[in-house]
Amino acid sequence: MDNISILQKKKNTRIFKQFKKVNYIINYFTFPYLMDIVLVIPEDSIILDLGTGHGLVLIKFASKISSEGHVTGIDLWKNRDQSNNSFKSTQQLLQEKNLENRSDLKTADMIELPFENKKYDFVTASMAIHNIKPKQNRYKALDEATRVLKTEGLLIILDTGNHKKEYLSYLIALGYRIKYAKTYGIIGWWTGPWMSSYAIIAEKNYDMIEKGYLIIWFNKSFFPSKIRTF
Numbered sequence: 304m305d306n307i308s309i310l311q312k313k314k315n316t317r318i319f320k321q322f323k324k325v326n327y328i329i330n331y332f333t334f335p336y337l338m339d340i341v342l343v344i345p346e347d348s349i350i351l352d353l354g355t356g357h358g359l360v361l362i363k364f365a366s367k368i369s370s371e372g373h374v375t376g377i378d379l380w381k382n383r384d385q386s387n388n389s390f391k392s393t394q395q396l397l398q399e400k401n402l403e404n405r406s407d408l409k410t411a412d413m414i415e416l417p418f419e420n421k422k423y424d425f426v427t428a429s430m431a432i433h434n435i436k437p438k439q440n441r442y443k444a445l446d447e448a449t450r451v452l453k454t455e456g457l458l459i460i461l462d463t464g465n466h467k468k469e470y471l472s473y474l475i476a477l478g479y480r481i482k483y484a485k486t487y488g489i490i491g492w493w494t495g496p497w498m499s500s501y502a503i504i505a506e507k508n509y510d511m512i513e514k515g516y517l518i519i520w521f522n523k524s525f526f527p528s529k530i531r532t533f
Contacts, residue, residue, distance in 0.1 A: 361406060413444040
């Protein structure tokens with residue numbers, strides 16, 4: 304391996320470690336704050352966690368519900384998204400924490416979910432949607448999350464990258480009510496102060512569409528796909 308390759312490998316390792324550190328900060332501090340202060344989570348909630356990875360968010364939710372509730376985590380389990388990201392290691396972690404009776408894992412793609420319409424009370428995505436490219440596929444992921452979410456259910460997004468306005472605009476066009484949208488400052492920076500993280504909590508609400516208050520030209524101007532109702 305030449306010197307340039309060695310330097311690039313070291314740089315990639317350093318960047319990944321920084322990202323992994325902030326990912327743990329977000330999942331261990333930001334998500335508990337959202338769950339304990341902002342959210343009310345009934346014990347019988349049915350929850351879907353998109354891009355589960357090592358299961359940090361799934362475990363937080365599973366610890367909040369009773370055996371009457373359930374959390375399903377999905378991922379494509381690719382190492383390029385998270386180091387040592389595997390179905391087997393996350394399943395083992397759930398076993399160690401005795402959460403098998405209220406959680407399960409599946410291999411599935413966020414842009415084509417294998418679940419029925421209006422099944423979940425909460426859909427979560429932590430540091431996951433920004434990995435989807437191109438932009439139209441991120442919209443597909445939001446469409447799919449909306450399809451499987453119950454009316455008045457909550458979509459909870461924690462993410463990084465410059466997509467916050469993109470997500471908010473699209474969710475509003477879908478008829479969501481934005482309940483919480485916050486950018487985290489220095490806590491959310493990774494690879495230096497260039498990319499912050501942010502949280503969005505949106506309630507699925509189609510009263511606007513059904514009553515004709517949604518401005519259709521907004522969707523046509525910014526999003527080429529038709530408005531979908533679920």
